[in-house]
Amino acid sequence: MGREVRRVALDFDHPLNEVWPGFVRQDGAEFPPCPDCRWGRNETIMDRLFPSPRDDRSTGLSREAYAVDQTFYPHQIGGPLAEVLAWCDKLGQVEVDMLVEERRIGLRTHWDRVELPEPYEINKYGDPVRFEFVRNDRPSPSAAEVNAGNGRGAGMFHDYHHDGLSRWLLVKHRCKLLGIEMECATCKGHCDIATYEERAAEEAASEAWKPTDPPAGDGWQLWETVSEGSPISPAFATDVDLAQWCTENKCTVNGPMRSFDAALAFVRSGWAPSFLGANGQITDGMTFIGEREAGEVSPNEQ
Ligand SMILES: [Zn+2]
Numbered sequence: 001m002g003r004e005v006r007r008v009a010l011d012f013d014h015p016l017n018e019v020w021p022g023f024v025r026q027d028g029a030e031f032p033p034c035p036d037c038r039w040g041r042n043e044t045i046m047d048r049l050f051p052s053p054r055d056d057r058s059t060g061l062s063r064e065a066y067a068v069d070q071t072f073y074p075h076q077i078g079g080p081l082a083e084v085l086a087w088c089d090k091l092g093q094v095e096v097d098m099l100v101e102e103r104r105i106g107l108r109t110h111w112d113r114v115e116l117p118e119p120y121e122i123n124k125y126g127d128p129v130r131f132e133f134v135r136n137d138r139p140s141p142s143a144a145e146v147n148a149g150n151g152r153g154a155g156m157f158h159d160y161h162h163d164g165l166s167r168w169l170l171v172k173h174r175c176k177l178l179g180i181e182m183e184c185a186t187c188k189g190h191c192d193i194a195t196y197e198e199r200a201a202e203e204a205a206s207e208a209w210k211p212t213d214p215p216a217g218d219g220w221q222l223w224e225t226v227s228e229g230s231p232i233s234p235a236f237a238t239d240v241d242l243a244q245w246c247t248e249n250k251c252t253v254n255g256p257m258r259s260f261d262a263a264l265a266f267v268r269s270g271w272a273p274s275f276l277g278a279n280g281q282i283t284d285g286m287t288f289i290g291e292r293e294a295g296e297v298s299p300n301e302q
Contacts, residue, residue: 002273002285003232003251003266004225005242009217012235022212023228029202031192034058037184039066058191064180069171074152088162089151091170093143098173100140103133104166105159112136220267222251226274239267252284259296266290 014020037059059066074082091099099105111133120128141160149160162170175182183189194202219235220242232251236242243264246257253274257263263286266272272285 002225002271004223004229005239005267005270006214006221006223006231007216008219008221008231008235009215010219010235010237012214012217012219012221012231014214014231016232016234017224017230019228019230020214022214025206025209029198031190031194031198033192034060034184034187034190036186037061037063037066037191039063039070058184058187060184060187060189060191062181062184064178065171065175065182068174068178068180072167072171083152088167089147089154091143091147093140094177095170095173096143096146097140099146099162099166099169101135102169104162104169105146106138106141107133109159110136110138110140222246222267240264243267246286252286254284254287257287257290259291259294261294262287262290262296264290265293269293 035058038056039059039061040056061069070076071086072088074086074088077085096105100110103111112135113131114134115131116129120130123129146160148154149158150162155161172182174180184191187193190199214231217235219237220239221231221235222233222242222245223229224232233242233245233249236245243257243260243266245251246263246267247260249256251257257266266286266289269289272289274285275282276285276288277283
């Protein structure tokens with residue numbers, strides 16, 4: 001997220017301020033939407049993360065699971081009975097116990113942090129496991145307490161509030177208890193129709209994707225990396241030429257560089273974030289790094 005100096009072919013003429021397509025991950029093949037799990041509203045599993053305005057999409061959920069999923073909050077139901085029917089504040093004790101076991105509520109009160117002896121085991125991220133959480137003997141909060149924390153006007157920032165992940169676990173748990181198949185039988189939760197082989201090929205292609213750099217060469221060019229990356233200056237034959245350009249054109253988020261020396265120092269150092277802060281002042285990264293490298297004290301630092 002900032003500015004970068006790239007060495008490109010001198011005749012590289014990709015339009016300025018246009019993202020270089022080699023850096024853009026292409027969307028995979030579009031499989032046809034599943035016709036059997038469109039329940040007339042637009043929320044899918046993924047919409048929790050990426051809300052979309054499209055209506056009537058395939059949801060990936062069975063009809064039975066969709067009913068459980070879409071009646072959690074009053075706003076999903078609407079109308080005068082919404083609060084009576086929504087179940088976000090009508091959990092049973094078994095559900096509350098599940099939330100404690102999953103550490104969705106009561107992590108600080110119902111679980112103890114226990115230091116582990118050396119030598120530490122190494123987890124899958126390569127980090128030593130120095131402690132674990134052990135459920136203590138405090139009984140779970142009552143369903144009534146947890147429900148009171150999720151009704152109208154209960155607020156969001158307390159221990160018993162259900163966030164999106166808790167909601168998802170509750171929907172899954174309720175379906176499991178009731179013997180309800182979560183996923184749409186036709187698309188198995190994918191929301192679209194493809195064979196196993198087609199999905200595998202799609203996944204392989206997506207994993208194999210690598211960015212393609214612009215053609216390398218002797219040129220010096222300034223790029224912004226706030227998007228996937230686009231050139232913002234012409235390609236120059238020397239670093240001095242690019243630095244000169246930087247003092248005459250809007251290249252930082254604020255405007256041109258203030259001094260040639262700082263511009264040249266930045267060009268040679270090669271990269272800066274959009275903003276940097278020092279002594280409580282925020283300045284643009286090119287100016288900050290250039291002036292620091294050039295030995296000039298930024299006015300912000302005085
Ligand atoms: Zn489906």
